[in-house]
Amino acid sequence: MLLIHCPYCDETLPEVEFTYAGQAHVVRPADPSSTSDSEWEAFLFLRENPKGAHYERWRHLHGCGRFFNAVRDTVSDRFLTTYAAGAPRPDLSDLIERAK
Amino acid sequence: MSGFRIPGKGRVDPATPVSFRFDGRKVRGLRGDTVASALLANGIHLMGRSFKYHRPRGPVAAGSEEPNALIGTRRGPGRYEPNTRATVQEIWPGLEATSQNKYPSLKWDIGAVNDAAYMLFSAGFYYKTFMWPRSFWDRVYEPFIRAAAGLGVSPSREDPDSYASRYLHCDVLIVGAGPAGLAAARAAAVDGLRVVLVDENAEAGGTLLSEPQARIDGRSAWDWLSAELAALKANGVRIMTRTTAIGYYHQNMIGMVEKLTDHLPDLPADTPRERMWRVRAKQVVLAQGALEKPLVFHGNDRPGVMLAGAAQTYLNRYGVLVGRQPAIVTSHDSAWYAAFDLADAGARVQAIVDTRADVRAELLAEAEARGIKVKLSHTATATSGRLRVKSLRVNPVRDGKVGTPYTIHCDTVLMSGGWTPSLHLFSHTRGSLAWDDDLTTFLPKDTPEECVIAGASRGLWGIEAALTDGADKGRAVAAALGKAGTETAHVVEADRPGTGTSEKELPTDLDPSRAKAFVDYQNDVTAKDLRLAVREGMRSIEHVKRYTTNGMATDQGKMSNINGLNIAADALGKKQPQVGLTTFRPPYTPTSFGAFAGYHRGAHFEVTRKTQIDAWAEEHGAVFEPVGQWRRARYFPKPGEDMDSAVRRECVATRASVGMFDASTLGKIEVVGPDAVEFMNRMYTNPWTKLAPGRCRYGLLCGDDGFIRDDGVIGRLSQDRFHVTTTTGGAARVLNMMEDYRQTEWPDLQVWLTSTTEQWATVAVNGPNAAKLLAPLVEGVELTDDAFPHMSCAECTVAGMPARLFRISFTGEIGFEINVPTPMGRKLWEAVWQAGQPFGIVPYGTETMHVLRAEKGYIVVGQDTDGTVTPHDAGIGWAIGKTKPDFVGKRGMARPDLVAKGRKQLVGLLTEDRSRLEEGAQIVFDPAQKVPMKMVGHVTSSYLSDAVGRPIALALVEGGQDRMGETVHIPMPDRTIAATITSSVFLDPDNARLKI
Amino acid sequence: MNAPLHSFEPSVLIETAAARVSRAAPGARLSLQARGDLPPLNAALGLDLPTRIGRRARAGALEAICLGPEEWMLHAPEAQAVEILSACAEVYASRPRSLVDVSGRETTFVIDGPRAAELLTLGCARDIDGIAVGEGRRTAFDGVTVILWRDGETSFRMDCWHSFAPHVQHLLEIGCRELAAETI
Incomplete structure (x- = not known):
């Protein structure tokens, strides 16, 4: 069972309070009707599957209720950081350096 | 008392004899004994038969690592556990223990023929022996393997015990209460740090319990131990015994199983048998010690052959001499000390056989002082004896050559192949190991967890080394938590640090291909x-x-x-x-399913949600079904009625007069804010802008992939406030999906969502007399087509209760849904029930609800849809607001596959022979085609329908909406059923019945 | 066990040497969600809404706890609900928000006694010590979403939705007996 830092509550809490919500930074096009089939396919279905740092979303369902973003290492299952929804993608090399 | 108990030795209580049964025979032990120590005290070594060869076996160890002495334990009816290690099961008066894997008896076992046929059972024998012929797999091989192999027999009754679980948070968790763990706890227990010390044994002390000769800081080891435990308690350390750390999980979470009652003669009330602790520790100290290795030689499994350290433990901790004439075979110093202890307790040690050429002079001197023969540079090559070892065959080894054998008569062989640090939990952390050539073993290296290793589990032998290292590690974890740990130093006299070599199988002069x-x-x-x-x-x-x-x-x-x-x-x-x-891999030792299940069994297995009306339904004989987490009334049979007849009666009565239904489980979400209507426009397929307050509309929710996710009636209570309903099972999912879009896609919208599922108890009243029935109960709304037409909603008073009233219908009849605050639900239900008596009102359940809606072709999301069905496929394209620039699902519905011809579409089916189809049955166009046939759809809903006069079904069929009137076929095991494709609306297509 | 709730009267459900669990009297519960400038709402409520998650504020019989960045739960005596709703309605135009009456949605268990905090560890994965006296959190108890109010070292309130209450109550009752049977 992981420990997850909720950026809104500013507390590190057990995983049972959270639910996973898929890859982060997948932006819904502002005008979906003007997207091509392949653009829409990419938005709907194409996802990263990295060995290592993964940008993903979680929701503090049994807590503040907020969706937020996280970078998790899919090998070690460690969270490198978590940050508010809408915040820019953090720099990976910094995070990996800090994790060491 | 038997002759194998040594008075004055051990921590057992000579004043408290305890009787139990082993294979039906009464055995006497002492309080503090395990089954193994009590049997050994009675001279019994034979405790079981082996897994494959059914060889007679006795205990080799004295702790939880024991591989041989597995027993069944019984405590009255229903309480039976197989494969319990006799070396850890404490005895209590009345315990019934049985040996395993034997027939007809432990001493004379028929399965032992496997031992003679051992060539058949060599490595990989499963793969070689049971390959051919293929037809034997199911009928011969598998039953044979199942019967012949395996350990104990599974219990056959439901476990009457209860199990528990708890979370525990601490600063420092120390696993293992031997000298290293005790010292670590003492050092770390400072300044309010929450320190937990856990040990699988019945008492703390670890190796100290087996080494009473040591003197620590001028005190005997046992005096020091009790004083130290008292000091730890005084310093706030939580000491948990009979508690095994079974697994080390992410971020310092440790699973621990505490055994609370297996050692007690009487089961105390309200006490679980076992408790699973989920511990989250900021720092962990692993001080699990080391496990002794056997030596590998022919006959090293005969009863009476055991680890030297185990013999030492049986003597010093339990006061039991495992044999009067032990022979020692070793490659490590530690067995010499065992020999000395046994000799001092009166055993005639036959010889110490050591594989090494050089041994410390001090050990040789001690052996000589006791008159023990010493054989250096020797190997052990065999043992003899049927149910108990009688002799040991040894040979000198010179320059790698095995010399002439000779025999040492003995009643026990005590062996030591050196010690292996216990690295199980460390390995669970994905910690890396480093090979140590000197110790010939792996030692812990790095771990990603906040975890340190202390004492023998990192290859340090001897009590003083363990105490010193434990104290260092205790201070280190305190420092990691920003505290200065206690400084301690210990002096240990009569300590027994030692060295040894590690062997592969011992050299032999016998044919190695025949060696066991x-x-x-x-x-x-x-x-x-x-x-x-x-x-x-x-x-x-x-x-x-x-x-x-x-x-x-x-x-x-x-x-x-x-x-x-x-x-x-x-x-x-x-x-x-x-x-x-x-x-x-976890668990460290076998763990009961009960410990994993904890409280979650029986009625508490999972949450069962019930409405306020559930009790009324139960009192009125309802049959229930689970829907999501909810338990819902399915139908209300009268005496003698089966489901079909009850449902038919409920349907007929509702269409003829009026029926009532508990709809409280429907999901409800209140959407509020200046941008509520914009949010609704974006979420749902339908247009909402023009929906006037006081009106409602069927709402359809899709995913961005264009497929149907949920549906429900949505009322606009005011300009900025919507009352959204969802399916029962979809409530949480829909709210989560809405929150996702609200928070992350459109955070600029001023709109908020609140779950009101449980704010409201909902009673649906349907039937031609519904308005007549309700009119006298309703204040503030006139129930006429003009004042309150179909698809209206209002806040009003019903039966004196504040209510939200909806005029909607999921049956095709005049229908109302009355919402009152949940605590008033039953009061409302009973008020409607009373008012309905003159109309012959029937309560109906989910099954009747399903029939009534299917007759009207109303879909049930999740039954008639499966996550690949679009609104067009379901025939409800009319619910799409085509002029809206965007909504969730709009772009998805335009995907090439979703607009292609030949999609499966929802239609009605009427069988030609008027039989009822099976839900889930596959549909084909041409019944004459070869198997496997091309399947073109399946039946999604199927019911008997009194109103239609024949069974009806809904189905998804390829291109179905263009195939009206065509015949399709439903192959079943016994016949093929022909059915005609029809409209999915079987009843009242003009909705004439909705008018008051 | 798992019996539905007929009675909404405050009552002691179980009491042992370890802890006592009772059901609180019904009251008004309002779910408030708003963002941005809070003073108009504070003025309407007569209370400064706490802005840190888990913090509470109180004015007379009105109590507020911050559950999320834009979310509060208000507890008040039943009679006060209408007054609060209308006061907030008056400032709606200048300070849009969502105020939803959820009085009927939830029930509250009062949990106190010497081992009340330990009782919560049967179902609460988070460290109870991390919730200071006078604070509270929304969390999960045996998989059920609850709002946990810590009123004292050994005194808590736990709000949960009605249909989950029997499950929660069942475990609390088991725990009260189990803890009382322990020899510490």
Whole structure:
């Protein structure tokens, strides 16, 4: 069972309070009707599957209720950081350096 | 008292004899004994038969690593546990223990013929022996293997015990309460740090319990131990015994199982048998000590052959002499001390046989002082004796050559192949190991967790070394938490640090292909099996393990892994670290299912949600069904009615007059804010802008992929406030999806969502008399088509209760849904029930609801849709607001596959022979085609329908909406049913019945 | 066990040497969600809404706890609900928000006694010590979403939805007996 830092509550809490919500930074096009089939396919279905740092979303369902973003290492299952929804993608090399 | 108990020795209580039964025979032990120590005190070594060869076996160890002495334990009816290690099961008056894997008796077992046929059971025998012929797999091989192999017998009754679980947060968790763990706890227990010290044994102390000769800081080891435990308690350390740390999980979460009652003669009230602790520790100290390795030689499994350290423990901790004439075989100093202790307790030690050429002079002197013969540079090559060892065959070894054998008569053989640090939990952390050539074992290296290793589990032998290291590690974890740990220093006299060498199988002059030199006792794996596996091409230690099953038994290779590795490495001609170690996996020791289940069994297995009206339904004989977490009334049978007749009666009465239905479980979400209507426009397919307050509309929710997710009626209560309903099972999912879009896609919208599912109890009233029935109860709304037409909503008073009233219909009849605050639900239900008596009102359940809606072709999301159905497929394209620039699902519905011809579409089916179809049955166009046929759809809903006069069904059929009137076929095991495709609306297509 | 709730009267459900669990009297519960400038709402409520998650504020019989960045739960005597709703309605135009009456949705268990905090560890994965006296959190108890109010070292309130209450109550009752049977 992981420990997850909720950026809104500013507390590190057990995983049972959270639910996973898929890859982060997948932006819904502002005008979906003007997207091509392949653009829409990419938005709907194409996802990263990295060995290592993964940008993903979680929701503090049994807590503040907020969706937020996280970078998790899919090998070690460690969270490198978590940050508010809408915040820019953090720099990976910094995070990996800090994790060491 | 038997002759094997040594007065004045051990921590057992001589004043408290305890009687129990072993294989029906009464055995006397003392309070503090385990089953194994009590049996040994009575001279009984034979405690079980082995897994594969049914060889007679006795205990080799004295702790939880025991592979052989597995017993069944019984406490009255229903309470039976197989495969309990006799070495850890404490005795209590009345305990019934039985040996396992024997027939007809332990001493005379028919399965022992396997031992003679052992050539059949060599490495990989499963793969070789049971291959051909194929027809034998199910009928012969599998039943045979199941019957012949295996350990104890599963209990057959429901477990009457209760199990518990708890979370525990602490600053420092120390696993193992031996000298290292005790010292670590003492050092770390400062300044309010929450320190927990856990040990699997019945009492704390670890190796100190087996080494009373040591003097620590001027006190005897046992006096020091009790004073130290008192000091730890005074310093706030939580000491948990009979508690095994079974697994080390992410971020310092440790699973621990506490056994609370297995040692008690009477079961106390309200006390669970076991408790699973989920511990989250900021820092962990692993001080699990080391496990002694057996030596691998022919006959090393005969009852009476055991680890030297175990014999020392039986003597010092339990006051039991395991034999009067022990012979010692060792490659490590520690067995010498065992020999000395046994000699001092009155045993006639026959000889100390050491594989090494040089041994410390001090040990030789001590042996000489006791008159013990010493044989250096010797090997052990065999033992004799049927149910108990009688002699040991040894040979001198010169320049690698095995010399002439001779026999040493003995009643026990005490062996030591050195010690293996217990690295199981450390390995669970994905910690890396480093091979140590001097100790010939793996030692812990790095771990990603906040975890340190102390004492013998990192290769430090002796009490003083363990105390010093434990104290260092205790201070280190305190420092990591920003505290200065206690400084301590300990002086230990009569300490027994030692060294040794590690062996593969011992050299022998006998034919190695006939040797039964056991590596894994529990799975009956020999050195020969391991070498055969390598010869047959296994290169990876993981393959060797699976091919031979070495280390795969319930003891998880605690004794066999390193010996197995040494032998495999030798056979491969590689160094051990190049061959690698197999992975240790949780749990550390076998763990009951009850401990994992905890409280979650029976009625508490999972949450069962009930409405306020559920009790009324139960009182009125309802039959229930689960819907999501909810329990819902399915139908209300009268005496003698089956489901079909009850449902038919409920349907007929509702269409003829009026019926009432508990709809409280429907999901409800209040959407509020200045941008509420914009949010609704974006979420749902329908247009909402023009929906006036006081009106409602069927709402359809899709995913961005264009497929139907949920539906429900949505009322606009005011300009900025919507009352959204969802399906029962979809409530949480829909709210989550809405929150996702609200928070992350459109955070600029001023709109908020609140779940009101449980704010409201909902009673649906349907039927031609629904308005007539309700009119007298409703204040503030006139129930006429003009004042309150179909698809209206209002806040008003019903039966004196504040209510939200909706005029909607899921039956095709005049319908109302009345919402009152949940605590008033039953009061409302009973008020409607009373008012309905003159109309012959019937309560109906979900089954009737399904029939009534199917007759009208109303879909049930999740039954008639399956996540690949679009609104057009379901025939509800009218619910799409085509002029809206965007909504969730709009772009998805335009995907090429979703607009292609030949999609499966929802239609009605009427069978030609008027039989009822099976839901889920597959549909074909041409019944004459060859198998496998092309399946073109399936039946989604199927019911008997009194209103239609014949069974009806809904189905998804390829291009169905263009195939009205065509015949399709539904092949069943016994026949093929023909059905005609029809509209999905079977009843009142003009909705005339909705008018008051 | 798992019996539905007929009675909404405050009552002691179980009491042992370890802890006592009772059901609180019904009251008004309002779910408030708003963002941005809070003073108009504070003025309407007569209370400064706490802005840190888990913090509470109180004015007379009105109590507020911050559950999320834009979310509060208000507890008040039943009679006060209408007054609060209308006061907030008056400032709606200048300070849009969502105020939803959820009085009927939830029930409250009062948990106190010497081992009340330990009782919560049967179902609460988070460290109870991390919730200071006078604070509270929304969390999960045996998988059920609850709002946990810590009123004292050994005194808590736990709000949960009605249909989950029997499940929660069942475990609390088991725990009260189990803890009382322990010899510490």
